[in-house]
Amino acid sequence: MAIYSFWVFDRHCNCIFDREWTLKSNQSSGTTNSKLNEDTAKLLYGMVYSLRSISQKLAGNEAHNEIRTIATGKYRAHILCTASGLWFILLSDLKQEDLSHVLRYLYGEIYVKTVAHNWLSPIDFAESEAEKRGQGFRKIRNRNFLLRVEQFLGPMVN
């Protein structure tokens, strides 16, 4: 099992959290909320956005045809889009067929408990109009979220 990276996007198309692991052998390697990941985040967002629109159009009259995974030659992207407009995305190797349960846990047990229930944390990370539509920069920085993401995903890195 190998997870490469984890991303959270908010309703304003902003990446509010990113975690990338660079060494398979080291759970604490890589970067968290890195400036260097800005462009990758935008590309990832664009890819999911496009495929999501297409899959919804293909569904025709049938409602809700949410995209769940996208596979390329090298990796697989696992996607959870909530009705509130949050996107949770994991990039893994091709062996991982379905990580939807992992994404559900990241949302329900980690995000909800350490961000939504944490009154010291913002729930909307864009503080003005200028920070909406993918132009924001604020990240989830509270230690409970960071710590629980590491504890939960760390063992899946290698």
Next chain:
Amino acid sequence: MDSNQTPEMSEHQRQQLQFQLFQESLPKVNEMVYWMLLNETVPLAISVENNLSKSSTSEPEASQSLERELDSKLTLSPTNDLPSHKLLQQYLTADEEKQAKIKQRLSNTGFLLGQKLSQLLIFSNNPNISFKNMDLLTVMKFVCRDVWRQMYGKQIDNLKTNHRGTFYLLDYNYKPIESFALEENLSAQEHTLIEPYLEIPCGVIRGVLESLGFQEEGQVVCNATIVEPPESSGTTITGTPPAISFNVQVLSTQ
């Protein structure tokens, strides 16, 4: 409840069981709505303070009455109030007087709740409580066990006293702040933000004691402080919230 077991069950145990069944049969709500309601009381108190200080510094009467007319017709739009965490941040920059007013408001809310809560607990036929001839220590035990369990689903972890009327109620996992974390590291700011969250229980303690006969003005003084968790079990990075000591001083009236 198996009849085979009853011979071994004392009268007290039987009452306990009955009490427990009674508690379980009471109407319930999702505890999450209760925690969220409690969490929002502090931003609420800050917002109220903002509004009151705003209206005391002149406001054109005409626009106010027009606004009110609209408001009473349709209670719409969240009246551009700030999000909870922004209101909380105002507490950090508020002067001492404003902070004190905010805390007082919360403490008063707790006092009202404490009075009602003790009625609720008295009428619930709890076999653990006898309200006849309660001495101060018994009263404090009642707060630690029954009041806390009712409000926070757990008991106070440790009760200490100096035997001169001061009690220290230690809660190592004070539920309302369980999910709180501001940044990567625990900071002084975060401690300051926790302080107003300790006012409601302080008020509750005063309210409960008042309805149990400690009624004189200023007889019960209660404040709370953030303390080190017991035997630092390497909890600095695990994200455990700090421990709280609720300090209750009861002056004798004779």
Next chain:
Amino acid sequence: MSSSTNNTPVPSTSSKKSLKVFSDDIWKNKTAKINAELFTLTYGSIVSQLCTDYERDFAKVNNQLYSMGYNIGVRLIEDFLARTALPRCDSLARTSEVITICAFKVFLNVTPQVGNWSSNKDSFSLFLEENPLSEFVELPMDAAKELWYSNILCGVLKGALEMVQMDCDVWFVNDVLKGDQTTELRIKLNRVLKDEIPAGED
């Protein structure tokens, strides 16, 4: 590049009846609970302190309860969506079912009735036969005229619905605490908000 999509459209919750079974199960088996009376008393203490703070200017109390609710609603919705994994509703009729049969059940263990649909189907009422916020509450004369005691609910609904892109007005029409026959809360959908797209992409 291959893409696999969700072919099973929201198992077991699409009909009204299955939504009820689904919600009852969450309430019964997956929800930590507290005594409703503690919740009622806590809310009561908050309202009565507010009435004192605003010197019984109830219009201000109503507003404050509403904005308090809004701030809760924008957070509560995430808890709700994580618990239920429900997708966005495709009609307002469906929204009315999810609110009453699921959300009210899961959080407050009551199920309001839906009714009074407007002719163009853009608004409806919730009738609360039971209301855990105001159980055993009686209002003094002056408050009974102007105070919408449970106005926090309007704010919660407003905030929660806005987070799923529904811009609604929510307000109380009647309340048994004021001597009305029913407790009726009205929800009017103004518009469905568009999801944002990155700047420069439109």
